[in-house]
Amino acid sequence: MHSTTGGDAFALDETAPGQLLRLRGRLDVTAAADARLALSDAVDAGDGDLVLDLALLDGVDATGLGVLVGAHRRAGRSGRTLILHDVPPAVGRLLRRTRLDRVLRQSASAASPACA
Known part of the structure; x- marks a missing residue:
C-alpha cells in the first residue's frame, strides 16, 4: 500500500502488510485523514x-500526534x-x-521478523 497526501509532503509505504510501515515527510493536518485510514x-x-x-519523517504537528495516539x-x-x-x-x-x-512505545531497532 502506498498513500501520498499533499504532493510529496507525506507518504506511507506498507513494507510488510500489517507489520511494518514506513512514514515519510510531514504527518500533519493535511495528511491526517489518509494516515489514519x-x-x-x-x-x-x-x-x-x-x-x-x-526514520524519514520530517515532522509531526498536534493532529499527527493524535493520529499516532489513535493508532496506538x-x-x-x-x-x-x-x-x-x-x-x-x-x-x-x-x-x-x-x-x-x-504512552507510545519506541525502539531504536525493530526486532520484528517483518523487518528482515
Missing part, C-alpha cells in the same frame, strides 16, 4: 507488533502493540515535551 487498515490486517518506521489505542484494542521505530530527534523531543513518550 492507512494505520487503521494496517492494525486490522495483521497481528503481533505493528512497527512504524519514522486501536492496536491495543486489537491485542497488538504499536512500536515507533527510529524516531527522529525532533519528533522524539516533541514526544517527550508532550509526555507521549510515556
